[in-house]
Amino acid sequence: MLVVARKVGQSILIGDAIEVTLSAIRGDQVRLAIKAPRSVTILRKETVEQVEQGNAAAVASVTELTEWLGEGNRQDAY
Amino acid sequence: MKIDTPCLGVIQVPEEAIIRFPHGLYGFEGAHAYCLIPYPFSLGNKEREAKQAPAPWGSPTFYWLQAVDLPKIAMIVTDPFPFFPAYEVEICDSAAELLQAASAAEIAIYTTITVAREQGCLYANLLGPLAVNHRARLGMQLVQDATRYTTRHQIEDRLPSSVEKDSPRC
Numbered sequence: 001m002l003v004v005a006r007k008v009g010q011s012i013l014i015g016d017a018i019e020v021t022l023s024a025i026r027g028d029q030v031r032l033a034i035k036a037p038r039s040v041t042i043l044r045k046e047t048v049e050q051v052e053q054g055n056a057a058a059v060a061s062v063t064e065l066t067e068w069l070g071e072g073n074r075q076d077a078y
Numbered sequence: 079m080k081i082d083t084p085c086l087g088v089i090q091v092p093e094e095a096i097i098r099f100p101h102g103l104y105g106f107e108g109a110h111a112y113c114l115i116p117y118p119f120s121l122g123n124k125e126r127e128a129k130q131a132p133a134p135w136g137s138p139t140f141y142w143l144q145a146v147d148l149p150k151i152a153m154i155v156t157d158p159f160p161f162f163p164a165y166e167v168e169i170c171d172s173a174a175e176l177l178q179a180a181s182a183a184e185i186a187i188y189t190t191i192t193v194a195r196e197q198g199c200l201y202a203n204l205l206g207p208l209a210v211n212h213r214a215r216l217g218m219q220l221v222q223d224a225t226r227y228t229t230r231h232q233i234e235d236r237l238p239s240s241v242e243k244d245s246p247r248c
Contacts, residue, residue: 041172046224051206054190058191063085
């Protein structure tokens with residue numbers, strides 16, 4: 001892993017199409033400005049982790065859900 | 079082709095029902111081919127169909143999403159819009175390109191479902207919807223704005239009027 005020290009206003013370049021600028025620091029939070037082609041997906045890691053957990057939960061509940069949809073809810077649904 | 083599933087056993091699925099997810103789903107990056115089966119399914123298994131009561135909501139609202147080569151990866155998904163009419167999905171250019179979609183109208187949206195049986199509730203994952211271009215048989219999972227959506231939005235215990243039997247669906 002590469003670790004680079006930057007001051008506010010300084011940037012790093014990733015490849016020849018992505019520029020990440022440190023735009024501000026407030027307490028323990030930094031603001032990053034990212035310039036990248038529209039084809040590059042930029043996501044917050046914790047959001048992706050939430051989606052991963054959501055997928056795992058969906059797989060884990062499939063058996064129960066099948067029973068629930070198949071029987072449990074049928075009376076209520078009519 | 080034959081597909082092994084955890085709850086339905088081995089089922090026969092036409093080749094054209096297979097949807098490719100080039101990037102896989104988050105956490106399941108190894109599975110790239112899925113089939114989407116209307117629930118209750120209709121795949122020519124007469125014996126099983128005979129046992130199954132007809133769906134109370136007419137046209138299928140729920141679907142199985144089953145990984146073709148990995149029986150353990152199966153989810154139930156739904157069309158979220160009857161349940162969440164205000165739900166908005168943002169599809170970025172790179173996603174539309176991957177899905178080979180000429181317009182947004184070509185893209186169908188599904189959300190995965192989980193259940194909390196004790197509470198008798200179903201939840202939809204509106205944070206990570208699945209976008210599918212059925213024409214190109216391509217799909218991908220999108221990540222939406224986490225300040226607006228989570229992985230657990232409760233589906234009303236009753237079925238919404240828009241999915242009542244025989245009503246037209248859009």
